[in-house]
Amino acid sequence: MSVLSELATLRRSRSARGTSPAERGDGKAAALFLTPWFLGLALITVGPVLASLYLSFTDYSLLAAPEWTGLDNYVEMFGDERLLTSLRVTFTYVFVSVPVQLAAALALALFLDRGLRGLAFYRSAFYLPSLLGSSVAIAILWRQIFGNGGLVNQVLGWFGIEGVGWISHPDYALGTLVILNVWTFGSPMLIFLAGLRQIPQHYYEAAAIDGANKLRQFWSVTLPLLTPIIFFNLVLQIIHAFQSFTQAFVVSGGTGGPVDATLFYTLYLYEQGFTNLNMGYASALAWLLLVIIAAFTAINFSLAKFWVFYDD
Structure with missing residues (x-):
């Protein structure tokens, strides 16, 4: 008790003296x-956000x-058919591309975690798509690869298979963008690799003593201990996928075609704001997107307690 009283006296004396110069x-x-x-x-984030909120209640043509x-x-919004189409396209893109990515x-992080020679080079090489995947240059290249005379159809021609215009066909156009998003796996791969390096080795040794093979060790040791990293990557990639714009804009020529097959939500928002000069409606669409992303993030956090494992 004497120690506690001395500490209390010291705190009172410090508060009485006030803050030193x-x-x-x-x-x-x-x-x-x-x-x-x-x-x-204030000027770059809060100010524009508040301005957008105000404009969403106005008719503003710039x-x-x-x-x-x-x-x-x-x-x-309730009677906007193209808005519903853009939501359908975006949800399909998110729900398919994010899990596959x-x-x-x-899988690649597990492969690299085996201790390859030149690991630093492979990490840099595999991370490169994440840096370039959202660029205009890669989107143009993707358009050429999946075009009528592109690389994909040339390879199929070697096997006697007649190709199609992948980006101009409504059944396949969105699939090419899904492949592009999956290709940008570098960032989550590095995060997975860092998580794998943090798993204590003695867990695997104990599992091996109990007779667990590599597959069993993966399901019983690696995945449970990696669930916080999976959750982190899942939240980030869902947010990133909902915000995708450049790929669809370049591949479709800014139209979301063919037949609105690549009409991402952000592309429709851009079209309303800067093509139709309907900035008030575009601001309202932006706030709807914010609500959608916040809802998915909240759902992920609420469900995390059922499958995310922490050591403590």
Whole structure:
């Protein structure tokens, strides 16, 4: 008790003295260094977000002052057939490409975790698609590869198979974009690889003593201990997939074609805002996208307690 009373007395004496000049100086220096960040937060993030929220309740064409219309933009969404089409296309893209991408990334991470020679080179080489996958150049290249006379049809021709215009066919156009997203597996692969390196080796040794083979060790040791990394990658890649824009814009020529088969939600939002100059409606679409992403993130966090394993 004497120790506790001395600590309480010391705290009271410090609070009575107040903040020292040195501490006040440190606080001012910290505030000074943080000023650019706070300015960026206010001018680049918070300001545009609040402006977008206001514009979502207006009729704004970029050429005239916005006119307040209340909930008209949100009511209009219920009868917008192309909006429903864009949601269907985007959901299909997210639900197909994200699981396949994560499976490919995990498989490759397991392969690299075996301790290959030149591992640093392979990590860099496999990470490269993640850096280039969202670029305009890769989207143009993808359009050439899956075109009528592209590389895919040339390879199929070697086996006597007649190819099709993959990006111009409504049944296959979205599939080419799914393949492109799966190809950008580098970032989740590196995160998986880092997670695999953190699993203690003695778990595998104990499983081997109990007679577990490699497959059993994967299901009973690797996957449970890797679930926090899987959850982290899942949340990030779902958000990234919902925001995909460049690939669909370049491959479809900015139209979302053929027959709206690649009409991503973000592409439709862009079309409303900068093609139709309906910026008020585009702002409302942006806020709907925010709600959709927040809902999926909340669902993932609520379900995580049923399958994500933590050591503690």
